[in-house]
Amino acid sequence: MAEILSIEDVTVRFGGVTAVSGASLSIGQGELIGFIGPNGAGKTTLMRVITGVVQPQQGRVLLAGRDMANWSVSRRVRAGLALAQQIVQPLHDMSLLENVTLAVGMRHTASPLLSLLHTARGREQTVARELLARVGIGDAADALPATLPLGFLKRMEVARALALQPKLLLLDEPLAGLNQQEARAMADLIAELSRQGQTILLIEHNLREVIRICPTLYVQDNGKPLAFGQTQQVMADPAVRRAYLGAAA
């Protein structure tokens, strides 16, 4: 199994807070890995290290064997990463359709000159509409983000990330803000993408759905890696149970 992403001994400190401490994780081609851990475990921070938004104090991240240190966020995205964020960030002056269309057109946006030479958006809009329909919000395609509830924007984040056709899809709590039925549909979609060969790292608090669709789990607690392995085994691990009960108490 070819390795897509390799995280090696990554540590991130924000002032006095150690958000991630010695995290290591390897993701192979076609894998769907559930990434769980209590609030504040450093999950989002590790995602941000992968996308290059946050620079680690220690460790490195390799994409298909290449060290991404000093790569800009946009370069990482063009190399095959896409992130659907936990805190939604729609482009507010654009409809959902335009938000996704811009991502679909990444071929045209590779450089200022290329972007200047292209005007037609029809094909990209068609693809964007399909993606919005696929995540269940096709009806809202022409609405502005400010008029829509969180559940729609969460799914737009996923559609926009899919639009980039990434080698590795990073999802940060895509089920949050969705009702039970919508969450189940989204989980089904993630599982289907995985069956089609998409490699996915999924942060999610909805354990029921995570356990249902993810064959592999990576657990982080207090910034430290706690467990990594087959889902049933990880969930049976007393340390994992303690971390969760501790967080619940």
Place this chain on the structure above:
Amino acid sequence: MAYEITLLTTMAISVLFALSLNFISGFCGQISLGHAAFLGTGAYTSALLTKASVPFLLTLPLAAMTAALLGVLVGLTSLRVRHDFLAITTMGVAFLFVGIVRQQDFLGGEIGVSGIPPTGLGRVGFLILAISLAAAFAAFSLYVRRSWMGFVFKSIADNEDVARLLGIDVPRYKLAAFVVGTAVAGVAGALYAHHFRFLAPDSFGFIESVSVLAMVIVGGIGSVWGVAFAAAILSVLPLMFQFVNDFKLLLYSALLFAMMRFSPDGVAGLVRRFLVTGPRNRG
């Protein structure tokens, strides 16, 4: 007739200059508080060259190049840094430009440059040239708005962190906008020099930079028609009415404030709401 030609020429040059700032601030969301420095760079370049007997038309591309060169320098130092740094850097550039030009004898120092030769185009020919250049850049701006470049600019103006996550090389696009905007300001400067045929360093400082920003904001930041309209009107009011000239900064500041308070999208927004036309952010 001569008076009308002077007014129209002033208008056309101001429209070109305001549209050049609109490309940077309106399209790409990068506020510049020193845009007059690039107008000045083009003006001095062109004036010194025609005084050295270089044909006027040849000085236009050279004025664009020197202004864009300064633009690249300023852009590279500030556009990679976050959000509002450009506003501060460009403000510094406006003061530096005036400060440096004043010290240079070969730029005329405090006294400025006079005796700038005529262009050989005649007053009407020069007016037609100025209008053509303004119209051409307006057309180019409208095209860019429709292109993927305009799409990318809009995303950067909206949220540059998101743009990065969509694979957009944000610093490069900002630099592209800045280079186009400063180059065109340089061309406007060449026209300015040969319209007034006299240059004083103070004409290219902070006050002029704020005035042109007022034109862009009053017109409706990003709107090509709105900015062109506002620039045309606001540039000639001081020439037609002495009291406007006397209280220019006060009046324009008040106008700026009123617009931001009552119609943040400027005249273009007012018209749009009045007509309730088509999609948002067009025109």
